[in-house]
Structures are given as C-alpha cells and as structure tokens.
C-alpha cells in the first residue's frame with residue numbers, strides 16, 4: 844500500500860530564497876516540480892504545472908496587476924501597478940495566478956495546486972503531496 848502522507852522536502856535555506864525570489868524544486872522524479880516563492884517575507888509553494896494547458900507556470904514572470912484609475916477612453920490613461928510581487932504570469936498564455944492562493948485571476952474555474960510551506964530553523968520546508976500530483980502523460984515514442 845502506497846504511503847500518501849506529505850513528504851517533508853527542504854527547499855533551501857531561508858537566505859537562499861530572499862524576498863522577491865523563487866526556487867523550483869523537483870521532489871518527485873519525473874514530475875513537474877514545485878515553485879517556492881518568497882512574497883514579501885512569506886513563503887508559498889505552487890505546483891509547477893499550469894492548470895490551463897500544463898505550462899511551466901512557476902517559471903513565469905512575477906509582478907503585480909495593472910489597473911486603470913480612469914476609464915480607458917481617457918486621453919492620458921492612468922495605469923497603476925498594484926500587488927507587485929504577488930502575481931505570477933504563466934509563460935505560455937499569460938494567465939495570471941495569485942501566488943498566495945493559487946487562484947487564477949482570469950478564469951475563476953482554474954486554481955493551481957498549493958503546498959504547505961514552513962520555516963523550520965533556517966530551512967524552508969515544503970510538505971509535498973505526491974498522491975495529488977497528476978499521473979505522467981504517457982510517452983508516445
């Protein structure tokens with residue numbers, strides 16, 4: 844019988860994942876891996892597999908959202924970047940996800956898997972759940 848308890852995975856030392864940075868780990872061989880992010884001092888972990896079309900989500904650009912403070916017809920549009928560092932944009936089709944929750948901001952039906960993260964001593968630890976990882980796509984060769 845398979846052991847489906849979360850596995851304790853050390854992602855790195857606290858100083859290795861500074862605020863605004865990320866580290867992608869691959870605790871389960873042959874799987875997409877997990878992105879560990881430091882967002883303003885808080886750690887979060889997302890599966891490196893976009894729920895849209897399975898792109899490498901955690902390799903995308905981390906930024907914020909651009910919002911308009913005036914209607915788009917205004918001569919001088921006033922755009923503002925908000926929540927900088929809290930949003931990741933998938934490199935394939937640019938869907939945006941909230942790093943803290945995994946929630947997709949452009950399609951409410953989509954959510955990327957998140958994993959619990961803890962700081963234990965000077966280590967950043969992810970509790971990875973292999974049972975939740977989708978099966979590998981069969982090799983067609």
Ligand code: FES
Nearest residue numbers: 893896898933936
């Ligand atoms: S695969 Fe990520 S947005 Fe399409």
